[in-house]
Amino acid sequence: MTMSDPRLGVRVFTREEIQRRVEEVAHEIDRDYRGERPVLIVILRGAVYFAVDLTRALTIPFDLDFMALSPFRLGLRRAEIEKDVDVDLKGRHVLILEDIVDTGLTLNFLVRNLERRLPQSVRVCSFLNCPVRRIAEVEVHYFCFEIPDIYVVGYGLDFRGDFRNLQEVYALYDPSGRSTQVLKQMGKGR
Amino acid sequence: MGNFSVITVSREVESLGDEVALRLSRVLGYELINREQWMALLEGHSPALSPEPPEEEGERERWMAEVGRLLEELAEKRAFVLLGRGGQRLLARCAKAFHLLVVAPVPVRLRRIMERYRQDEVTASRILAEQDRQREKFLLRFFGVDWRNPLHYHFVLNTAFYDVEESCQLVLEAMKRTRPPSLGQQESFFTREGFLEKPVVFSHPSEEEFARILDFYGIRWLYEPRTFPLEWDSEGNVVEAFAPDFYLPDFDLFIELTTQKQKLTWRKNRKVRKLKELYPEVKIKVVYARDYEHILRKFDLEDDHE
Numbered sequence: 388m389t390m391s392d393p394r395l396g397v398r399v400f401t402r403e404e405i406q407r408r409v410e411e412v413a414h415e416i417d418r419d420y421r422g423e424r425p426v427l428i429v430i431l432r433g434a435v436y437f438a439v440d441l442t443r444a445l446t447i448p449f450d451l452d453f454m455a456l457s458p459f460r461l462g463l464r465r466a467e468i469e470k471d472v473d474v475d476l477k478g479r480h481v482l483i484l485e486d487i488v489d490t491g492l493t494l495n496f497l498v499r500n501l502e503r504r505l506p507q508s509v510r511v512c513s514f515l516n517c518p519v520r521r522i523a524e525v526e527v528h529y530f531c532f533e534i535p536d537i538y539v540v541g542y543g544l545d546f547r548g549d550f551r552n553l554q555e556v557y558a559l560y561d562p563s564g565r566s567t568q569v570l571k572q573m574g575k576g577r
Numbered sequence: 578m579g580n581f582s583v584i585t586v587s588r589e590v591e592s593l594g595d596e597v598a599l600r601l602s603r604v605l606g607y608e609l610i611n612r613e614q615w616m617a618l619l620e621g622h623s624p625a626l627s628p629e630p631p632e633e634e635g636e637r638e639r640w641m642a643e644v645g646r647l648l649e650e651l652a653e654k655r656a657f658v659l660l661g662r663g664g665q666r667l668l669a670r671c672a673k674a675f676h677l678l679v680v681a682p683v684p685v686r687l688r689r690i691m692e693r694y695r696q697d698e699v700t701a702s703r704i705l706a707e708q709d710r711q712r713e714k715f716l717l718r719f720f721g722v723d724w725r726n727p728l729h730y731h732f733v734l735n736t737a738f739y740d741v742e743e744s745c746q747l748v749l750e751a752m753k754r755t756r757p758p759s760l761g762q763q764e765s766f767f768t769r770e771g772f773l774e775k776p777v778v779f780s781h782p783s784e785e786e787f788a789r790i791l792d793f794y795g796i797r798w799l800y801e802p803r804t805f806p807l808e809w810d811s812e813g814n815v816v817e818a819f820a821p822d823f824y825l826p827d828f829d830l831f832i833e834l835t836t837q838k839q840k841l842t843w844r845k846n847r848k849v850r851k852l853k854e855l856y857p858e859v860k861i862k863v864v865y866a867r868d869y870e871h872i873l874r875k876f877d878l879e880d881d882h883e
Contacts, residue, residue: 459793466793490872492794499795503635520868523796524828538871546874565867 394546396558397570399539400532405556408531409437412512413444415529416482424448425480426506428472430497431455433486436543436551437514437531441484449482450474456493466496476504485513486543488527495523514542515556532556535573537566581675581752582607582656583648585664587724590708591686591693593736593744594679598660600745608657615662622647630663630719634827637719641667665729666720675752678730679744684813685737710856713803718826723802731755783836783869784822790872791825799824803831805859807851819848821861831861836869 427449429438442451455470481501488494494511501509516530538561540546541553550557558566584601588594595611602609610618612628619626626644630637645667651657652673659668668674681689683705690701716724727733732751734744777800779785784800791798801820808817821831833849835842842865849863864872 459790464792465795489875492790492796495796496794499634520871522825522828522830522832522862522864523794524830536868536871538874 392550394560395540395550396560397567397575398555398557399534399537399570399575400542400556402554405531405542405554406440409440409514410444412529412531413441416441416512417446420447420449420480420482423480424450425482426450426452426472426474426476427482427484428501429453429484430486430493431470433543433545433551434484434514437486438484441512454497456497466493468500476501476506479506481506481509483509483511485511487515487517487539488513488525488530489517489520491521491523491525494525498525515539515544535569537561537569581673581755583652583668583671583674584658584748584752585668585674585676586658586660586679587665587677587730588661588679589681589686589725590705590712591689592679592681593689593741595660596741597677597679597734597736597744597748598658600741601748602658604745604749605656605658608655609660610657610662611660612662615659618647618651619644641720663716663720665724666716669729675732675755676730677748678725678727678733679736680725680733681736710858714829714858717799717802717824718829723799781834781836784834787823787832787834787864787869787872791823797826799826805852805856807848807855817848819852821852829860831859833861833863834869835863836866838866 424447427438427442429435429451431453432455438451442449452472452474453470454468454472457467457469459466483494483497483501485494488511498509498511510528511526512529513527514531516527516533517536518533519536538546538559539556540550540559541556543551544556545551546559558570561567584598584605584607586594586598586601588598598611599609601607608614616628619628622643626640626647630640648659648664648668649671652668652671664674665676665678668676686705687698687701690696690704691698694701694704696704713724732748732755734747736744739747777788779788779800788798788800801822802824804818804820806815806818808815810816821833823832823834824830825832833845835845837845842863845863849861852859852861
């Protein structure tokens with residue numbers, strides 16, 4: 388599996404673009420949480436890569452924790468928290484770190500779950516935001532890039548477990564050519 | 578009256594429901610709880626409750642439980658007629674409550690609006706459509722029910738055929754003859770949630786799968802709860818209508834799911850466009866085949882569909 392993998396399409400974001408935006412978002416978080424010590428909750432597994440870079444760029448103190456939700460599978464009636472946070476969230480500022488928010492279904496579930504623990508606030512920071520695919524309402528307070536309706540991989544985002552470790556973000560190869568067309572309109576191409 | 582010390586009256590706009598409720602309260606000597614009394618009742622509660630259900634889901638559930646308890650306690654002490662306010666849902670499990678739905682056909686209600694407000698037919702139909710929508714939206718959004726579903730009521734009255742006095746006589750007769758069901762029986766008709774518990778027959782497997790995904794994430798849904806008329810003939814009969822597949826009350830959002838190829842969706846797109854023109858306040862999202870594939874890919878389900 389390399390960058391010449393035939394399953395990969397157009398490069399969407401370079402390492403430099405990603406690094407610059409992650410630092411800018413970290414700066415926004417630093418500014419908004421000045422004087423606070425938020426709990427940063429990384430949603431496993433995709434957000435790990437983003438979380439590492441983002442937290443390295445932060446200057447405020449924070450507590451880091453992780454959460455994992457059971458993946459959707461037929462036969463399982465309700466989503467379950469497979470890995471919960473260890474920190475008591477009551478009265479704390481919570482910042483959820485996600486790799487991508489698209490349908491909003493997972494995040495909506497998580498936010499509702501976390502709000503029941505009476506934190507002072509719950510905000511969302513996502514590497515990518517894809518509002519065009521949104522079904523469940525959820526507010527994304529910080530994000531690095533907004534993407535159109537295309538399937539992307541890399542920087543934590545996978546396709547059947549592959550491509551997470553790519554340092555750049557690529558569109559998955561789309562034989563219809565639609566993704567390439569949409570990205571061209573964004574001024575993106577390999 | 579019989580075993581019922583409470584009557585909840587749900588009514589279509591200009592169906593004479595208000596008049597029937599007032600008349601019933603006078604005939605029976607029951608207190609009438611309309612909007613003003615409702616506000617006084619909830620504000621007088623300790624702690625005070627908001628007259629409308631809160632937007633936030635957790636708060637709304639607490640509000641509904643608290644208001645339901647308040648009304649059930651009131652039903653133990655006093656007899657009353659509750660006008661609107663989702664009473665049929667709040668007291669769905671109260672054996673002392675008789676649930677009445679008052680309806681009338683659109684032309685009859687239109688005529689009543691035209692006479693009452695001295696409006697032309699176009700203006701009257703706009704007023705009627707707007708008020709019907711508001712009422713429907715309120716109950717769908719906050720109580721998650723299709724309020725016109727006759728199974729939520731003991732008795733459905735069509736006032737096209739009866740005046741207020743005759744309507745009251747019919748309701749009183751129905752109350753006399755209705756046996757309050759035991760709790761077990763009642764639950765099968767008036768379920769706690771009002772939806773999801775009745776079997777749903779989906780017209781396409783993808784809809785069933787989508788419903789499972791929504792269930793998985795605890796997102797409440799209704800399947801095809803509302804049909805939007807899109808076109809009428811010269812006599813006012815609906816000749817074209819559109820029923821979106823899902824309604825998500827928590828987001829006040831209709832979802833239309835289509836697995837057709839994009840180029841074959843022009844007919845559906847046209848209907849959605851028309852719906853947006855005629856009902857601009859309605860939020861609808863079309864999930865196209867491409868979007869749906871994304872969802873399936875995200876949930877690693879696509880192999881089942883290839």
